[in-house]
Amino acid sequence: MNYYERHLGDYARDTKWLTTYQHGVYTLLLDWYYTNERAIPVDLIYRIVAARSGPEKRATDEVIASFFDVTKQAGFAHNKRADLDLAKYECKREANSLKAKKRWDAAAVPPAMPGQCPEDAIPVTSNQTPVTSRKAKTPVVPKGDSEAEVVRSTYNRLLPKCQQATVLNDKRLKRIKTATRLARHVCEGQGWEYEPAEFWEAYFAECSRDPWMRGEVPNPKNPAWVQNIDVLLAEDRFAWVMDKAIASMRAGE
Numbered sequence: 105m106n107y108y109e110r111h112l113g114d115y116a117r118d119t120k121w122l123t124t125y126q127h128g129v130y131t132l133l134l135d136w137y138y139t140n141e142r143a144i145p146v147d148l149i150y151r152i153v154a155a156r157s158g159p160e161k162r163a164t165d166e167v168i169a170s171f172f173d174v175t176k177q178a179g180f181a182h183n184k185r186a187d188l189d190l191a192k193y194e195c196k197r198e199a200n201s202l203k204a205k206k207r208w209d210a211a212a213v214p215p216a217m218p219g220q221c222p223e224d225a226i227p228v229t230s231n232q233t234p235v236t237s238r239k240a241k242t243p244v245v246p247k248g249d250s251e252a253e254v255v256r257s258t259y260n261r262l263l264p265k266c267q268q269a270t271v272l273n274d275k276r277l278k279r280i281k282t283a284t285r286l287a288r289h290v291c292e293g294q295g296w297e298y299e300p301a302e303f304w305e306a307y308f309a310e311c312s313r314d315p316w317m318r319g320e321v322p323n324p325k326n327p328a329w330v331q332n333i334d335v336l337l338a339e340d341r342f343a344w345v346m347d348k349a350i351a352s353m354r355a356g357e
Contacts (some may be wrong), residue, residue: 105193108138108186122167125160129153129167134186141190143180143293144172177295188343191289252280254300259333262308265319267332276334283337287346296350306349311336317345 119127132153137144144152155164168174172181256269269276284300287307291298311317319331335341 105138105141108189126163126167129164137183137186143182146179146181187293191286194289251284251300252277255280255304258304259308262312263318267330269333279337283342306352310345310348
């Protein structure tokens, strides 16, 4: 990863007590984290920041204690924001890879000859059926058929005052798929096995602890508005709730 966002306001708020030396330590550690796309092995920390003297090592230890977690995975220092950024980056990389594959697959289909229907131009082997031009229907996931259904049913059960999710259309399925992919990556990065039913039970349980997220706070500008699953899975809010959900699952070990 050759680039990462540095949120200046958040950084200034969280690091205002650091010395000039510690600012350099934190920056070098984050640069290594994003460049190598993984948590930092604890035995490399002093080498990465060139901490040689006792005061330099003590200053480095303060940075690690304040901004990294060495309990999630033995022998590694994890940074919460970096883990989340890397998970998002991996999700986008996978999505781009799938898009590229689709483009290559489409390019491999020979063009139709004059007077020939497009579906007739695609070779059909003995174990394939001809491609038809039927209009695709809006996908609705039947109960119990997918991970998306786990998300939908758990949301409906734990948040009854929110707008119930009855249909999983294209837009909602895409949002759920992004959220589940991100949850899987973050759990794996923190050494936690992602199990859909357990994770989404913890996630929506966290949502139910907040009056606004559980649908009990009306919108004064739009009285007809009701809290819904799309809002609760929005990327910025999802990251915050997900972190609490994983902490909750760990506490129940």
